[in-house]
Each structure stands twice: as C-alpha cells, then as structure tokens.
Amino acid sequence: MSSINLTHEEAQARARMLKVHHYDISLDLTDPDSGEFSSITTIKFAVTNPGDTFLDLRAARVDGVRLNGTDILDNANRGGAYQEENGIPLRGLEPGEHTLRVVATCRYSRTGEGLHRFVDPADGRTYLYTQFETADAKRMFACFDQPDLKATYSFTLHTPDDWRVIGNAEQNTVRSDEGTLTHTSSVDYPLSTYLVAVCAGPYTEVRSTWTGTLTRHPETPANQPAEGETITVPLGLYCRKSLAPHLDADRLFRETKQGFDFYHRNFGFAYPFGKYDQIFVPEFNAGAMENAGCVTLRDEYVFTSQATHYRYERRADTILHELAHMWFGDLVTMRWWDDLWLNESFATWAAAISQAEETQYSTAWVTFAAVEKAWAYSQDQLPTTHPISTDASDIETVDQNFDGITYAKGASVLKQLQAYVGRENFFAGVRRHFANHAWGNATFDDLLSALAEASGRDLSGWADEWLKTTGISRLRPQFEVSEGRYAAFQVMQEELPRTHRVAVGLYSLIDGAVVRTQRVEIDLNGETTDVPDLVGVETADLVLVNDDDLTYCLMGLDEGSRAFLLENIERIADPMARTLCWSAAWEAVRDGQMRPRDFAALVARGAQHETELAVLEKILAQAATAVHTYADPAWAKAEGRELLATALLRGAQQDDPAAALIFAHQLTYVGLTEEAADYLRGRYADTAAEKDLRWLALTALIGHGSLNGAEEAKEAIAELSAADRTSAGTQAALRAYAAIPEAAVKREVFDELVAGDMSNLDSRSKMEGWAWVDSAPLLEQFNEEYFEVAPQVWEKLSSEMAQRTLMGLYPFWNATEQGLELADRLIEATSSTGLRRLITENRDRVARIMRLRAVDAR
Numbered sequence: 001m002s003s004i005n006l007t008h009e010e011a012q013a014r015a016r017m018l019k020v021h022h023y024d025i026s027l028d029l030t031d032p033d034s035g036e037f038s039s040i041t042t043i044k045f046a047v048t049n050p051g052d053t054f055l056d057l058r059a060a061r062v063d064g065v066r067l068n069g070t071d072i073l074d075n076a077n078r079g080g081a082y083q084e085e086n087g088i089p090l091r092g093l094e095p096g097e098h099t100l101r102v103v104a105t106c107r108y109s110r111t112g113e114g115l116h117r118f119v120d121p122a123d124g125r126t127y128l129y130t131q132f133e134t135a136d137a138k139r140m141f142a143c144f145d146q147p148d149l150k151a152t153y154s155f156t157l158h159t160p161d162d163w164r165v166i167g168n169a170e171q172n173t174v175r176s177d178e179g180t181l182t183h184t185s186s187v188d189y190p191l192s193t194y195l196v197a198v199c200a201g202p203y204t205e206v207r208s209t210w211t212g213t214l215t216r217h218p219e220t221p222a223n224q225p226a227e228g229e230t231i232t233v234p235l236g237l238y239c240r241k242s243l244a245p246h247l248d249a250d251r252l253f254r255e256t257k258q259g260f261d262f263y264h265r266n267f268g269f270a271y272p273f274g275k276y277d278q279i280f281v282p283e284f285n286a287g288a289m290e291n292a293g294c295v296t297l298r299d300e301y302v303f304t305s306q307a308t309h310y311r312y313e314r315r316a317d318t319i320l321h322e323l324a325h326m327w328f329g330d331l332v333t334m335r336w337w338d339d340l341w342l343n344e345s346f347a348t349w350a351a352a353i354s355q356a357e358e359t360q361y362s363t364a365w366v367t368f369a370a371v372e373k374a375w376a377y378s379q380d381q382l383p384t385t386h387p388i389s390t391d392a393s394d395i396e397t398v399d400q401n402f403d404g405i406t407y408a409k410g411a412s413v414l415k416q417l418q419a420y421v422g423r424e425n426f427f428a429g430v431r432r433h434f435a436n437h438a439w440g441n442a443t444f445d446d447l448l449s450a451l452a453e454a455s456g457r458d459l460s461g462w463a464d465e466w467l468k469t470t471g472i473s474r475l476r477p478q479f480e481v482s483e484g485r486y487a488a489f490q491v492m493q494e495e496l497p498r499t500h501r502v503a504v505g506l507y508s509l510i511d512g513a514v515v516r517t518q519r520v521e522i523d524l525n526g527e528t529t530d531v532p533d534l535v536g537v538e539t540a541d542l543v544l545v546n547d548d549d550l551t552y553c554l555m556g557l558d559e560g561s562r563a564f565l566l567e568n569i570e571r572i573a574d575p576m577a578r579t580l581c582w583s584a585a586w587e588a589v590r591d592g593q594m595r596p597r598d599f600a601a602l603v604a605r606g607a608q609h610e611t612e613l614a615v616l617e618k619i620l621a622q623a624a625t626a627v628h629t630y631a632d633p634a635w636a637k638a639e640g641r642e643l644l645a646t647a648l649l650r651g652a653q654q655d656d657p658a659a660a661l662i663f664a665h666q667l668t669y670v671g672l673t674e675e676a677a678d679y680l681r682g683r684y685a686d687t688a689a690e691k692d693l694r695w696l697a698l699t700a701l702i703g704h705g706s707l708n709g710a711e712e713a714k715e716a717i718a719e720l721s722a723a724d725r726t727s728a729g730t731q732a733a734l735r736a737y738a739a740i741p742e743a744a745v746k747r748e749v750f751d752e753l754v755a756g757d758m759s760n761l762d763s764r765s766k767m768e769g770w771a772w773v774d775s776a777p778l779l780e781q782f783n784e785e786y787f788e789v790a791p792q793v794w795e796k797l798s799s800e801m802a803q804r805t806l807m808g809l810y811p812f813w814n815a816t817e818q819g820l821e822l823a824d825r826l827i828e829a830t831s832s833t834g835l836r837r838l839i840t841e842n843r844d845r846v847a848r849i850m851r852l853r854a855v856d857a858r
Helices: 008-017 243-245 249-266 309-325 338-360 362-371 374-379 393-397 405-421 423-438 444-455 460-467 557-572 576-589 596-609 615-628 633-652 655-666 672-686 691-704 709-723 728-736 743-757 762-770 776-782 784-797 801-806 817-829 833-857
Strands: 020-030 037-048 049-055 059-065 087-091 098-107 114-119 128-129 150-161 163-168 173-176 180-191 198-201 206-214 231-239 275-280 293-296 474-482 485-495 500-510 513-524 528-530 542-544
Touching: 008 049, 059 087, 087 098, 087 444, 087 728, 098 114, 128 275, 128 474, 150 163, 150 198, 163 180, 173 691, 198 528, 198 762, 206 243, 206 249, 231 249, 249 309, 249 338, 275 309, 293 309, 309 338, 309 362, 309 615, 309 655, 338 362, 338 393, 338 405, 338 444, 362 374, 362 576, 374 576, 393 801, 393 833, 405 423, 405 444, 405 460, 405 500, 423 444, 423 542, 444 460, 474 500, 485 500, 485 513, 500 743, 513 528, 513 557, 542 557, 542 576, 557 576, 557 596, 576 596, 576 615, 576 672, 576 833, 596 633, 596 833, 615 633, 615 655, 615 833, 633 655, 633 672, 633 833, 655 672, 655 691, 672 691, 691 709, 691 728, 709 728, 728 743, 743 762, 743 776, 743 784, 743 801, 762 801, 776 784, 784 801, 784 817, 784 833, 817 833
Parallel strands: 020 150, 231 275, 275 293
Antiparallel strands: 020 037, 037 098, 049 087, 059 098, 114 128, 128 198, 150 180, 163 198, 173 180, 206 231, 474 485, 485 528, 500 513, 500 542
C-alpha cells in the first residue's frame, strides 16, 4: 500500500468499500510566513463492505484522529511520527455510516503542488492557490484522494484581514477578530477531490456576467432550462495587485463569453456550477487547471510586455479548454486516470473547434495542425510511446502520461472521429454522455456507446485500431501518369494500416499562386486504397493525401511534390495546405528524408511570407532546432548559424510589427552573428522597448559572450532589474545570470538545481539560462555527473519537480556513443519505472540527433 503512489487496484478496492458523503474542512491561513498551516477535516462516509482501508494525507504532523469519536491517533503516528507514504490506516471498518475527524499541520508548497505559497517580489504581498491534479488534495486536507469518490464540501478559512478567498463556491466573509477574516462556503454538488480549489490573498477582482440561452436538443435532459430561457452566470477575473494594470479584462471576458455561447449552443446542458471565476496565479506548472467554477491559470498569461499573436491565441485556447472541462471532466468525471486522455483530448478538441467557429482565431485548426500535431508526432515516435488509452496502474505512471499522446494525439483522433461519424452525430453522442452521467463518473466505453447510438455506427473496431495501438500511420500517394493525366491513383499506408477518413487534394501553380484544383474525400482501409475519382484528372504540381488535416498520420509526399514544395511553399494560398506542407517537411527532416540544412533554407526563404503567425512562430523554432541540434555541426558553424540569424534579423526589421516581434524573440534564442548582436544591443539599450524583449536581448548577449565577463553581466542584470521590479523581471534576471558563459556559474546553477531547494518557477528560469544556446562546451563537465545524480534527484524531489529538473538538465549536447552508453547504464541499473521512462525517451532524442547529423553531413 502507498498512499502517495495510489494504485488502480487499491483505488478500485476502496471505491467498492466506501461511499463518501461530505468533507468539512477548516484551514488556519493567518500566518502564511510560518511555512505551515493548520488543517482540520471532518469526513462523513459510509462503508458498504467491511474491512480495512486507509485515508490519504501528506502532512508535517498529525495531531488528532477520531473515528466515530474514538481516538485512533496511534494508527497514524506509528513509531511516534506520521509517515506520509502510509496514509492513515482505517482498520476493521463495519458497514454503516461513519464520521472521521483529522487534525493535522500541513506544509505550504513551493513546487506548485498542493497549497502553494508565493511572495510577490514587486510588493511583498503573499498569495496562495491550490493545484491538486493528479492526487495532491491530500497535501491540504485529509481525504480519499481518487476521482470516483465524489463528495460535497464545506469550508471555513481564517485569513489576514486584507485577503479574499476564491473557491469552488461563493464565499461568506465576516471579521472574526481584529486582523482576521473568516470565509465560509459550501459546495453542494458532488465533486472529486482533485477539482477542489482554494485561492487566497489580496487578489484584485474584476467582475462581469454572461447572459445567454441554452439550445435544447433531443438529448437535453428535461430538467435543463427551456429554449429561450435566460441564463445568467457571474464571471470573475483575479490576479495579483502588481499585475492588475496589465489585466486585459475586456478581452478575457469576451473570449470567455464566446466559449459560453458555443458550448451552450452545442452541449445541450447548461453550465452547472453557478459562478465561473478565473484566477491568474503565480509559479504555476501547467497552463491552467479546471477546478469547478474556479479555474486557475498561470499568470504569465497576464502580459506585462507586448505579446506575440501566438501567445494571445494560445491563451484563448487555454481559456476555452478549461471551460470545456466544466462539462467534460467536472460534471462528468473519469472513473480512474486511465481515461485521463479522454478528459484532456476532449477539452483540446473542444477548444480548437470553438476557437475556429466562435472567436477571432478562425484558423485555430491550422494552429492545431502546426503545434498540437507536431507535439503528438514527436511523442509517438519515442520508444516509450503508448496507446491513447493506456496503462494507469499507479499515480506515478499517470503523472508521466500528461504528454503529447494524451492531449494532442487524442484530440487529433477525436477530430477524426467527428469526421468519421459526422459533426452533428458527434455532438449528439456527447450530449447523450452528459445527460447519462451528469454529476457522476464515467468511462470511455460509456462515451463510445453514446456515440455509437447517436451515429448508428459500430465504433468498437475503430476504438481498437486507434486507442489500443501505438505509433503513427504513414500515408503517401502512389500514381501512374499517362499523357499528363492520372492513369491510376492510390493512397498507400506504409505502416500501421488503420481506418481513416481522408481528403486527397491536388494543387497547382496558377497565375502565381498554388491553389487547389481537385478534392476527393474517401475512407482508407488496408495498405492500399484506390481513388477512382482521380483517374483521368490532369496531374497536379502538389498532392496532399491528408488535405484539410482530417486524420492523424505522417503525410508523405511524392518526389515531385517535395521538389515543388521546396521552391513554392510561400505561394500556397490556403493556410491549412501550406501548414500541412511545413509539417510534412519537418517530419521528413525528423525521419531523415530531408536534410536539416534544406529545411533551414526553406524557412529562411519562406518564413517572410507566412501569414499564420502561430505557424510562423513554430517553424522559426523548428528552423533553430534544425541548425543548432540536427544539422552537421561543421556546416552549422560555417554557414547555418549565419543563414538562420540573418533571416531572423531581416524578419525582425520588417514593417509588420506583429511578425517582427516573433522574429525578434526567436533571434534571441539562436547563435548570433555580429550584425545580429549589434541589433540586440540596440534592443537592450532602448529603455522604451518592451521589458521582455530587453531581457531576452540581454540574456542572448550574455550567452553569446558579448559582455566582458561575469562581472559586467552581473552589473547589466542588476541595472535592468532596478528598472523592472516585477516578478517577471526577477525570473528574467535568474535566467540571465544562469546564461553567463563561465564554467563556475554553470557549476553553481547545476548544484542548486539538483539540490531541489528552490521554487518551481525559479528552477524553470535557471534551467533555461543554464542551457542557453552555445553553452555546450561549458556543460560537458556534467556529461557523467548527470547520470550519477539522477537517481537521487528522482527520489528526493516530487514527481513534478523531478521530471522537470531531469528533463532540463539532460546532456543533449553530448550526442555521442558515450552519451548513449551512459544512458544505457542508468536504464539498466534503475528500478524506477518513471526514471527509466524519462531516461529512455531522452536517450532516443540523442540517438535521433546523431542520426540526423549524419544525414545532413552526406
């Protein structure tokens, strides 16, 4: 038994034994500087089957445990102290109703897990927020911390008198004594522990209201609002006081309301949680978290400097993603974490379709093709790839499944399923699912049954093909040409033949633009599928076998199409088609079919003409990877770095400010020419320039060695810090310091990171600077040491922090046989499945670097 690393088997046994009714939680947060807080929890639950079980709690001390009035503290404090990994044993439980009261002292977090505490360097104010997914509610209160034991809640929170509390329900606040406020609230709907939220501190508040109606459908339950009946939902936005001047509330509310409009038109079930608050919180690990009625978002989304178009688009995507979770995840919750993919895939799909159809980001599916799918394709080609519906045997395994398969591949497959069964049938199935399982827990089989019923199609075979297997189907065209027309045309599946719904598009250069001349939509089955509708059609310059991006695949190009793409990509008029070509070219690079230097040249020429700003940001980053990671180092030094830096500098100096900002930001992340360094000196010296760009420019100059040693770098950092006393400036200063190109600095930062004593955000910033471009010669001192300390880091740090630290410090620069051998030895020696997976994935990335450098050098 491990309360910290709960297994699926243990969770199933506990769910068979218990039904949890209610948690009454009292927290004393009046002394946030102490590092600890008092947590008193009273739990009412029923036992349906007699036996033994355990309660989850991660606490500094357990001071009292009473079961039905009987003191059982000795069960918790065995050996005189509380052992977190064991939880609190509950032995000899008999069927019937029970009451359990636990008095504990818990720790504030600095890692973004549990109840996190942050002191704003801008003004010294303290802020708290919770993050409980996957299973960290136990860090704040005693509970049965698994998703299928839903309960209701009541809260009593004592805080300093200038604080407000935001949680799942509206707060009732009274002054309990001088200097202290008491906040009470009740969550009267069943909720999983991981969706409970508490945010506390002197947050700034902005209010609005969404007013709309619910579109009723045949699947809509009778208890839902009538057609045309007005629905009102109070909306709130919250952030730190130092960020309040930068909170673009009008835009945030507009995008939130657009999501409410779309989901109420299509989901057939009214927003279920009363009010809807969004709190921008500091030092957040993820993009956001879907706590019911109280969504937390990373406060880097409050832009204190000029942000690129992509950042605005991704923020809107996050807003709509979390809002979709209110229905899929919160109203209907997975039974166990093996359906985590369904939660995240559905929200990812819903965010993209609502963005495309309801907001200004009408090309959201283009961004999806460029960003989400690139993430999925990369993850799916690792040796540790897993089925979408995968092993969730314990919490440690689940924590590593928040990846490109769970989010991006799953969403791609849902998009494909929508095309397969039809849009309205897909939504009808989703509505059935909400109606059938509202306020409860469900599985993918439940959703599949609803979709099959709505569409009239047997989807069991589809589910086995797409959800229970690993890897990517590779599609390519095969054809014969006679007298300028196709005499035969097939779509080939070279690997993993599956059922696909695809569109085959033909494109040709006409009057200076590449436009589509023919489109045929077909179902693929098996290794070869004929496309009779294209026989006799005039041959095209470019053939896309996944036109409109309907399916999840690696799209191969015939030889003629690839040659045409290299000369004409900027002339492709349709943004989706152009993005699919960028994606095909990048995947050809990663597959060893196109030299990295050729991709870099393609981007250098074509990026200036890219109109999709999110795609532009992605391909520039890929070009940087092509030059600095995948290309032959000798070519990169002789030609590649100058090719890339020159193209980025030219883009940064163009007239379009939105595109220029993207080029300028990317320029700071690549090896610099003297001309590029001069440009960045100007950006850094310009006191009227945006702070983010000034910090990036300074960091790039430091990393490039353009300053005279560590002392001048430290002086420059101190000078800019004095002009930027925000928390973002504090993080930028940490990053800039870690970028100083001196071996002693790299050693200092490495030691700090492996010790694990800093906050999650400090760690993130220092790792970024530590591994800044061109740092490789200074990092070779850690080639062997990394593998020596990795097991201790994995054991000492939390799962979240261990994964981030070991990923950020991995010696990718050591792309040698020695580097592979060091990884192999650790993989062989470790007994930890989580650590083994992380090292295996990164070893594979290094092996790919070596292969692609050899390809590029031919």
